[in-house]
Amino acid sequence: MSKTTSVDLHQSKIAVFLRALDPAVLSTLRIGEAEIIGIDLVVSLCIAMTDSRDPRPWPDRLEDFFSQVPEEELEILARYITEGKLEELLAEVQRKATRDTYKAFVLRLLGAARYRAILVAVKHDGAAVGLAVRRLIRATMPFAVAWSDALGLLSKAQLKAATRLDTGVLLNAVQLVVQADAFFGEKVLAALPMQETSATTDDLATWEPQKAPAFTQTVRALISDGTAKRVERANSPLVKKIRGARHALQHSEDGVSQAANSLIELIDRILREAFPQKKSLAWAQANFDDLSGLTHIEDGVLKPTKLAEALCFVYGGGPRPEPTTVGDVQQTGSVVHETVARVIVTARNNLQKMKHADSGSEEEREQLLRILVAVEGALMLSLSLGGLSASRTDTEPA
Incomplete structure (x- = not known):
């Protein structure tokens, strides 16, 4: 302190x-x-x-x-x-x-x-x-970019089914932040004596919407670094998986396969080391008894699915919010939490398909890079939403 x-x-x-x-x-x-x-x-x-x-x-x-x-x-x-x-x-x-x-x-x-x-x-x-x-x-911009990158892995149909909300609004988070910032600067700050504050030139500079793509690339690099630091606080050895995936994509002939395996191991370990399977199962049964597909039988034992583990991770083991109404749509739980959890599962499923990629084509590398960016965005949001930190590690046996 x-x-x-x-x-x-x-x-x-x-x-x-x-x-x-x-x-x-x-x-x-x-x-x-x-x-x-x-x-x-x-x-x-x-x-x-x-x-x-x-x-x-x-x-x-x-x-x-x-x-x-x-x-x-x-x-x-x-x-x-x-x-x-x-x-x-x-x-x-x-x-x-x-x-x-x-x-x-x-x-x-x-x-x-x-x-x-x-x-x-x-x-x-x-x-x-x-x-x-x-x-x-x-x-909020890093979170907007992380959200957009994460959602980029879902199809519009998947996103609509998961949230039942307008996909245009959900997918344009970066533009919404840029527009809100520009509106606030033009309508509010321009009429105030900002010279009397500690505002810097950067604080008062206008974010131009047409420059959002280049700006997003800069923020994405910060997200990658920030995600690595957050993962390191939760479990330092796992940082090597993120960095190893990027290194493999850049320097290895079979980099796609190596990167896919590294990211699968990263997802599996960070989910289970945050909340062992027994805890994830109990949590899912207590909070999502209305949702199918959260359990399966393995060797005669009831276990949580990846979606159940991801939901528990993103919610940080906390309770699922009470149902709310957004417009004419009743939403059970949190759209953000549950969408991010589905991104994690979708990323893992896509990575499984790429474990044995051997063509080394540029198309495969670009696809893997999109998944990597989505995973980094989803993990940044998950570790923030779930409140996981270095002081909160669970080492109970699964």
């Missing part, structure tokens, strides 16, 4: 302005202590998380920040949220934010000078929050 660094919890200009107002004015504006505390913490957190002078990873910053928030402030906010007041506030803000009559009311209440001052404060705090949101949007 990192050493705690002193964090300024009062960096919001809006909070400073509001605390200086007469209580009667605050009452008229229907702003209380909980709202001011909330604004102050959100803005201060965004500033702390985007501070370019702090080299620590974001989990350490987050832990340090909340470790220094006074308990009474957290209690006030918790009570505010549980009593439904936050929901009421958001609904009221939505109603009033675009109404000129409300703006005129605030202007008369505060006076021109103080009204201009609150607008300046809003823009200052908005820039801090905007930078955090921009970085958050961009932080």
Whole structure:
């Protein structure tokens, strides 16, 4: 655990302005202590998380920040949220934010000078929050690329059957992130004083949709490296399987066969070493009793199928979510978790067909490379979704 660094919890200009107002004015504006505390913490957190002078990873910053928030402030906010007041506030803000009559009311209440001052404060705090949101949007790009690479292994028919959702939306994750980032930059950041934040040139540069393919290649290299590191934390010897597969494809005459065998062993070992077969079987029976094809008999013994093992792995051994309705479709469990699990199984099935590939053709190598990229993407998502880490290894016998 990192050493705690002193964090300024009062960096919001809006909070400073509001605390200086007469209580009667605050009452008229229907702003209380909980709202001011909330604004102050959100803005201060965004500033702390985007501070370019702090080299620590974001989990350490987050832990340090909340470790220094006074308990009474957290209690006030918790009570505010549980009593439904936050929901009421958001609904009221939505109603009033675009109404000129409300703006005129605030202007008369505060006076021109103080009204201009609150607008300046809003823009200052908005820039801090905007930078955090921009970085958050961009932080999803590796996951979007990993998702697209993983889904690239499934046919549209398979994807439609697995998710019952619009395949166009699912397959265009990278473009959706690029578009969301461009929209946010054009409609929000352009109107804010970003020079007052720690935003870099890269933070403010626009991602151009037409450059997405080249950009994706760069991100894919980061995913490959990141997946290797995640696998290494879970089981360091397995990293050799990923690197061995790439090396075989590049340098060996029978590289397709070698790479296919390495990836099959990688998938089998990472699934079983994370959750031995007995655990996967018990988990599948407890969480997916409505789904067929998760068990088979081998030598008179009931065992989990690869799909059952993959589902347990991607869910991290946790419970399957309750059914939800998306549009007109009722979805049981998590579309993301279950689709990634099916990608892993599909990849393994395809690799089995390539174990004895001996033509060494460029077509076979390209096919194997597509599978490798999909496996890396699926593993990155699985290890993130399942919450597996170096501190969570299961060595029970199968």
